[in-house]
Amino acid sequence: MSTQTIIFAFSLTLFAGLATGIGSLIGFFSKNFNPKFLSASLGFSAGVMVYVSLVEIFPKAKESLELVYETKTAYAFTILGFFAGMALIAIIDKVIPESNNPHEICNINSEHHSSLKKRQAEIDCNANNNQNKLMRTGLFSALAIAIHNFPEGLATFMGALKDPTMGISIAVAIAIHNIPEGLAVSAPIYYATGNRKKAFLLSFLSGLSEPAGALIGFFILRNFFNDTVLGLIFAGVAGIMVYISFDELLPTAKEYGEHHVAIGGLIAGMIVMAISLLLFA
Numbered sequence: 001m002s003t004q005t006i007i008f009a010f011s012l013t014l015f016a017g018l019a020t021g022i023g024s025l026i027g028f029f030s031k032n033f034n035p036k037f038l039s040a041s042l043g044f045s046a047g048v049m050v051y052v053s054l055v056e057i058f059p060k061a062k063e064s065l066e067l068v069y070e071t072k073t074a075y076a077f078t079i080l081g082f083f084a085g086m087a088l089i090a091i092i093d094k095v096i097p098e099s100n101n102p103h104e105i106c107n108i109n110s111e112h113h114s115s116l117k118k119r120q121a122e123i124d125c126n127a128n129n130n131q132n133k134l135m136r137t138g139l140f141s142a143l144a145i146a147i148h149n150f151p152e153g154l155a156t157f158m159g160a161l162k163d164p165t166m167g168i169s170i171a172v173a174i175a176i177h178n179i180p181e182g183l184a185v186s187a188p189i190y191y192a193t194g195n196r197k198k199a200f201l202l203s204f205l206s207g208l209s210e211p212a213g214a215l216i217g218f219f220i221l222r223n224f225f226n227d228t229v230l231g232l233i234f235a236g237v238a239g240i241m242v243y244i245s246f247d248e249l250l251p252t253a254k255e256y257g258e259h260h261v262a263i264g265g266l267i268a269g270m271i272v273m274a275i276s277l278l279l280f281a
Contacts, residue, residue, distance in 0.1 A: 006218075009160035012171040013153050013214040019175035020145070020207025023182025024200045039257025040265035041187040046249035047269020048181065053238040053245075056277060058082060061238065064231030074231070081232040085239025089140070093247070135192040140244050142185045142202050146209040147237055149178070153213030154225070178207060188252065 061081060065074035152174055160167020182203045190199035217225060253262035 005161060005164075008164060009157050009167060010211065010214055012160050012167050013156045014211045016156055016171045016174040016178060017149060017153060017207040017210025018204075019178040020149075020182035020185075020210075021200065021204045023179040024186035024203030025182075036257045036261050038187055038191055039253045039261045040268075041183055042249045042253035043262035043265025044269035044272075045181070045183055045187075045265075046245040046253065047266040047271075048273050049241040049245045049249070049269075050266075051270040051273040052277075053241045055274075057234050057238040057241075061231045061234035064227045064234065067227040068231075069228075077228075077232065078235045081235025082239040082242075085236030086243040087239075088236065089143075089240045089243045090247075092143075093140075135189060136248070139189070139202070140248050142206040143240075145178075145181045145185060145206045147240060149207060149210040150213035150216075150233075153210035154217035154230075156210070157214035157218060174210070178210075182207060 058078065062074055062078040065077050068074070069077065156167060156170045156174060160171070185203040185206050186199040189202055190196060193199065250262060250266070253265065
């Protein structure tokens with residue numbers, strides 16, 4: 001295998017991963033806080049995650065496992081991996097410190113506050129809780145996308161090594177997927193902190209797991225990576241992304257906007273993902 005082929009394959013993987021940064025920039029078009037834009041963005045991101053998880057990643061996990069096991073057993077392992085991913089992210093949710101948990105109720109001591117001060121303290125506390133919730137939503141999305149991008153990077157890299165034309169198709173398709181995924185990370189973090197650089201950096205870093213997956217897979221895991229491991233990883237990633245969509249993205253989207261705005265964003269995200277999968281099928 002020539003050095004040029006390896007460099008070309010890695011370049012494709014890097015291109016696909018950096019597309020996440022494009023999505024992070026989209027969230028910066030609105031200079032002021034826009035609840036409806038945030039709601040639609042989060043709903044859109046949830047639609048992308050749910051659709052790609054159930055329509056693309058879950059079937060790919062099953063297909064990979066079917067190369068090793070008979071159909072019914074492969075399906076059973078895929079389901080097991082899917083719910084194992086949900087369980088993993090649920091455990092991570094539970095171990096978050098209470099001070100960072102947006103569900104923590106404000107406790108305002110009325111004995112030490114006048115009526116006006118008490119009201120202002122409640123407003124400040126609720127604002128802090130909302131910021132914490134947005135921050136956690138963004139960080140959870142970054143975690144899911146980073147885990148999701150890792151095997152994708154490996155798949156893009158290995159596909160390009162095997163067939164450069166196929167590698168280009170995979171890289172373009174994944175790049176399109178990564179744009180709204182970058183928005184899922186940057187939008188809530190930006191609105192939580194008001195820091196554009198921080199939002200972009202975290203979103204950008206979640207995309208870098210794509211080339212990281214290629215490097216680690218090629219130099220370390222290639223001798224241990226098999227269809228069973230890949231199938232279980234994809235199934236787990238699908239479960240993680242679905243859980244985050246329903247537990248974090250959609251509830252937050254509904255809270256910051258009208259119900260129909262969030263659902264409209266959800267449907268739009270599904271449509272965009274469906275079209276991208278159709279174009280590069």
